[in-house]
Structures are given as C-alpha cells and as structure tokens.
Amino acid sequence: MAIEIKAPQFPESVADGTIATWHKQPGEPVSRDELLVDIETDKVVLEVVAPADGSLAEILKGEGDTVLSQELIAQFVEGEVAQAAPSSSEGEAVSSPAAASDETPMSPAARKIADEANLSAGDIVGTGKGGRITKEDVVKAAANKSSAPAVPAASSTPEAAQSMPGMIPQMSNDANIAMPAAARSEKRVPMTRLRKRIAERLLDAKNSTAMLTTFNEVNMQPIMDLRNRYKAQFEKAHNGTRLGFMSFFVKAATEALRRHPEVNASIDGDDVVYHGYYDIGVAVSSNRGLVVPILRDTDQMSLAGVESTIRDFGERAQAGQLGIDEMQGGTFTISNGGVFGSLMSTPILNPPQTAILGMHKIQERPMAVNGEVKILPMMYLAMSYDHRLIDGKEAVQFLVAIKDMLEDPARILLEL
Template sequence: MTIEIKVPVLPESVADATVATWHVKQGDTVSRDQNLVDIETDKVVLEVVAPNDGVISSITGAEGDTVLAEQVIALLEESAGQAKPAAAEAKSQSSSKGEVMDIKVPVLPESVADATVATWHVQPGEAVSRDQNLVDIETDKVVLEVVAPADGSLSEILAQEGETVNAEQIIAKFVAGAGAAPAAAAPAAEAEADSDSEALSPSVRRLLAEKDIDPASIRGTGKNGRITREDVEAHLKGGSAPAPAASTTQPSTAAAPVTGMVDRTEKRVPMTRLRKTIATRLLNAKNSTAMLTTFNEVNMKPIMDIRKQYQDAFEKKHGIRLGFMSFYVKAVVEALKRFPEVNASIDGDDICYHNYFDISMAVSTPRGLVTPVLKDCDQLSLAEIEKGIKNLAIKGRDGKLSMEELQGGTFTITNGGVFGSLMSTPIINPPQSAILGMHKIQDRPMAVDGKVEILPMMYLALSYDHRIIDGKESVGFLVTVKELLEDPTRILLDV
C-alpha cells in the first residue's frame, strides 16, 4: 500500500514553508513514528514522522524547496514484500482501521522537568482529522500542541486538565480510522456531557477570573453549549453574542436579599505554571540582589519629529512602521558599550562581561509576562530591530516562542508606558544585572533657555544590582541613554 507523506497543517498566518532536512533517503527502510524530514517555517520547525513501517519509494520535495500545507513531498510503501492470504489481509485491514494509538506528552525543552495539561480541545468520541490539535501542554515558558497522528477519534483521556505530566507520558488513547468512540462508550460520554454542559475547563475558568467576566454573559459554541477559550476571547473583542434572555443563571430582582447587599462571592483559580514561575523568579530577584533604582527623564520631541518626517518613507521601504523601541534599543546598546558593567552578570565569585548585546524585551501576553530575546542588536538596523520586535511580540501573543528565543539575554528593556505607567521601579531579570524601564510620554511644562515650553517628556528608570554596578556607572549609563534619545543623530554618527 502506498502512503503519501505530506507537509503538516501550517500555523495560522504562515503561508508556506521550506523543506529543511531529510533524515532518510529514497530506498531507506523506516519504522513507524520515525522522523523523516524537518519542515521549517518562519516561526517553528515541524517534524514529519512515518505513519507506518515501510520503505521510502519516492521523495518529491527536495531540501530547500518551498512547499505548501498538505503538499505531498514523498511516498511510503508499507512493508509487505509478499501478498498475504485473504483472511490475513482482512484482519490486517481491520486492525489498521481500528488501531489504538497512545497520545503522549511531547519531548520537553531542556531544563523543563514537567508540564501541565492546559486545555483539551476534543472529548472522547469526537471524530478528528490528522494533525488536528488535540490538547495544549503548558510548560513554564511555552505552550506545546499535541496533534492527532491520523484520522480517528479519542477513546479515552488519561490526564485531565490541570494535571502535572512528564515528557512522553501517555495522556490519552486514540483509535485510528474510527469516526466515533465504541458504541458502548459513546452514550456514556454523551450523557456525561449533557449532565455537565455548563462545566468550564480550568483554562477557561482562569481566563474568566483574570478578566472578571460572568460566564452567563457568554454564549458557548462548544459541544452541548460548553464555553470555550475562543468564546471568551471573542467576547473580550466585542464579538460574543449575549446570553439568551431566558437564562436562569442570573438571580431575579425579587429574589435579592431584603438588606440590598450585593453579591459577595469569591473566585478561586489555580495559578498557571507561567504565573508560578514569574512569582518565584521575581521573589528570588528581590531577595538575592542588592537592587537599587535610579531615574532620569528624556525629551522625546526629537525622535517624534524624526518619526513624523520619515514614517511614510520608512514604512514604504521596509514594510514596517518606525516605532520608539528601535531607538530605545539602539541607545541602550551604545550605552552598554560605554558601561560594560551594566551588560555583565555575576557567576559565583566571578564577573562575566558579555561582548555581545542580546536584549530581552518584556512582553505582556494573555498567559503572563515573558521576556523574549533579540540577539546581536549591535549588528541590526532600525528596520531589522522593528521587525524582530514585532515577530517576538506575535509569537509571544500566540504562545509560539521557542526556548531558544526566551534564553540568553544580557539586558532587559520593559515599556510600561504602553499601559499608561508614568513611573515604576522594574525588577531585575536574573542573571542579568540591570533592567531599563520606559514609561508614558506626557506633555509637561519644562524650562528651556529661561522660558517655559510644553514638551513630550518620559521618565527613565534603571534598576541595577549594586553588587556589580556602582552609582557612577548606573547614572552614567542612564545619562548616555538620555543624551542619545534627545539627539538621535548621535546614534547614526556613533558619537
């Protein structure tokens, strides 16, 4: 039997991909689940595995070729050198159609010990197609998707939402080729769903609690009216339909207590793994560093004038808008060159000076704060920095950041100004020794040459580890950033 090897379904917003590396060649014998080829997109690398034992009879997608989702890139001949007796063939087909497969936790990134089952997107008995996302597995930093190995259905879920699991642990049973669960199991599953149609998954409960949303205000689109995470997100964007008028979840006015007291209920939801990690790291940073914060302010008018003058030409040439962050990064890199202590870190009794400039960007995501790293910023142009920041922000929002993109920064920039913060004292991101906080740009009266002028001003805050950075270096660093931002041509002229 000939099986087509196809490009997997690509992530949303990804139009095509590239055949990166073939791990086998034409004529090779392969075993089931063996990695055949790596497919590279601009966001992730996808592995394509053998659906069965057999021989690679043809490879049509060579390394370096651009391919589309579900494009055939190879053919696999199932291993069956001789014809089978009719009875054996029938048995083989029967077992293939109803073959039970294990759904396992993916191999976890290095340094990640375990993970949490975040959200099951299907329930036992539901028919699914090959490569459809079955469940989200949440680690401390990233969310991993586990997809269906073939067309079929889940027969049993072994690890419920919220449970802690290990790498390659079996979390469900899957029946290949089955359009539904066995007849005996289907009615039970349906009855359970009917009796618990209003049940919320842990991830949905967390999101509702974080956003302070009443579940009764959302119309569920999931099975049997269940509210899904997508329903909540649509509601936040204003696209969710109101709950039916006949809903009985809202108490009537007549049933209100005579005292007129408001509803004093409480909501209790478990912390996500990311939130736990953030809490631990921030507490450790406060307790293990001699942290101090120094402030300054910067006149943003020169940069605002440059952006206004060149915005259209910049966007037309580079395909991206010119923001403030590229100027911040350029100014920070130049200041780090002049004050290498701020770019250093403590390793035991040694000070490690970094001769490269990998800048961590604090990004707020629906799951919490993450700090993806833009590497070798000293070698990037303003346009390359803007594109890099946008790419990291999109990946952070979609939970697609890789471990490599979250590790190795030497200095952090956080911009609380996008949320309206006027001033703050940011906390150091260990093992780094400093973090720069940018804030809201606000018109204020300033004295200029003996006259009062209204200027767009922004406060800068540098939190630093006093064990390695003295006041002279911290103040000098901040003044350098201020001077470069107030005279951006110095960034271009390197003066």
C-alpha cells in the first residue's frame, strides 16, 4: 500500500523548512519509526520517521530543497520493497570503494553539486550502500579535483625539470619566469538555515537596538567553598544532579530581575511590556549552532531543578531534540562563554529582550582586600542592555546586585 510522506506541521513562527539529510534511499528496507529524513527549520531540526515497515518508493524533495508545512516530500510503500536492494556480492564498492560508472545511483543533492563542479559519476568514488554516490562523496571529489596539481610547463632549466612534484622549482639566474605554486584546496558548503537565522538575529540586534555593555567582577570563592562543602550531599540527595555554578547565577539573576523590572521587560513597537514572571534563557552550544532554551518560572525552581533542566537541555541540544516551544519566549538570557575559556566578551542581545548577562572564565588574580594582596578566583561579568529602555544607572545596579548575591550566597536565600 502506498503512503504519502509529508513534512510535519510547522508552528506559526516557522514559515518553511529545508530538507537537510535523507537517511534512507528508494528501495532500502525501512522499519516502522525508523528515521527517514531531517528537516531543518530556522530554530530546530525536525525528524520524519517511517509510518510502517516498507521502503521509500520515490523521493520528491531532495536535500537542500525548501518545503512548506504538510508538503508532500516522498512516496512510501508499506510491506514491500519498491526497488531491490543490492546484494552483498553486488556491493563490493561498500568495502572497497571504486570509481563509479555513469549509471551509479546518485541522490538529487549529490547530482546537483556534481553538475555544478562539472563532475560525472565516473569521476566520483561512491561510498554509499551498493556504491551509491552521496553528497559527501561529490564534495570530496570536487575538493580533490581543485587541489590536483597542474602539470608544470616544460622548462629549459635543469633544476626545474628535476624538482619534486608539488614543490616550487628554483629559478635559474637568467630566468625571470615565476613558476606557479601548488593549488590550495577550498571547500564550499551551503550555510544551514539555523546558522543563517542566527546571523539575521544578531545583525538585527546590532542594527535595531541601542546596545551598551557594562562590566563588573565577582569573587567566586564563596560559591566555590559552598560547592566543595555540600556537593557530595547535594548529588546524593538529588539523584545524581551535580551542583554547578549556573544555578547560583540563575537564582541571583531572578532576584535581581525582581528588584529591577525594567531589565525583565521587552520592547514591542512603541510599547514596553513588563513581565510578571521570570523566564530565563540559557545559551547552549550545539553541533548545528547556538540555541537558547528557556527555564520557565525560575523564581519557583530550586537549585537542583535548575541544574537538572540545564543538563537535559545540553544533552538534547547535542542530539538535535529540543522542541521549538522550548526556545520561544524568555524575558532574560544568560550566556556562559567561560566554559570555552573566554575571559571577557560583550554578549549580544536576544530581541525582544532588553538585557543579557555574560559569564566568563574563573581565573585567579591578585586582589586588594582590606589593605592586603590576596589571590582570589575572579570572574568578569558583562551585561549588555538596550539603552532605549534601561539607563546606565539601572544596568549597573542590576549587575552589582548579582555580584553581591554571589559573593554572599546567603542573600539569595534571604532575598537581601
């Protein structure tokens, strides 16, 4: 029985998607709920799975094609194989890839790249199932073609004739002809939709906001002492959840937002929207780019709840399993560049939010304390804000409030 494979129903905030990767090709046997294709949107990657046991009969939308919500992308045959899969005796090219013939099957995206690079199927080594040519095979073949050294022109100079391949021959004293160096390879790949969307939002934030950044530094010794004292008990009491720094920053930021409601507000046209809740986005790095899942109602979350939720966000971000609803909204954002070694940076706003807090690397520095020099673990804090709504006074006071609560964690519990 034939079944239509359609793109998922996209949320209202997502206009369309792009076919990222077909994991199955026509004729390959597929089990029920096995992944067929990834569809990349501006925010997340959506997965389309097989509706039943069977195989793909025809792919209607190739890799790189744009699809709309519920658009037909493939035909599926239930209970039978649409095209006989190659046997092991016919698939020697899988274990020992060889140059493909002109009849070798090739995905639509691979064929498009091959045509642009003026490559025929015979120029490409197919490493897919049964010798099928994949997009990666074409990109590799195109790179090898561009990096292949040109045959040097004949030269009357003996040194040039005896030079090693790929080396620049030495010129004789009476020769003024410069010999070309070996070609340098380049690789051109399309920017993903997520990366393009990130770029658009960053440019929009730079061009449409009056963004300023204020800095401060915080002594992390009290937080580190607290963690070292209670981390074993905390992990045991909360089913393996580890006590990290981020939960303290989230709770400190939540209390600071309560005291400075304009930092928790957003701009909507000519209106200012003051939010009576605290939804803090936490920037998470994934293989496909930066995503910002939202911690909802952080004023009602415990330290353990914050830590476990952030860990879950990080794991699912790497697997591409975060939902669009988990990244929508948010009244404030925290970005931790310190995990990558950043000592200081100026984070960019995440519109329509009006402020973002940047955490950085903890580094020991000599500090003057009561007339004495002490070595303390210090962290630079950066707060970028939209000056259209937040004045410098409020921004500095907000950042100082966070600093005070982190240097005396009891203030978070006592709301002081």
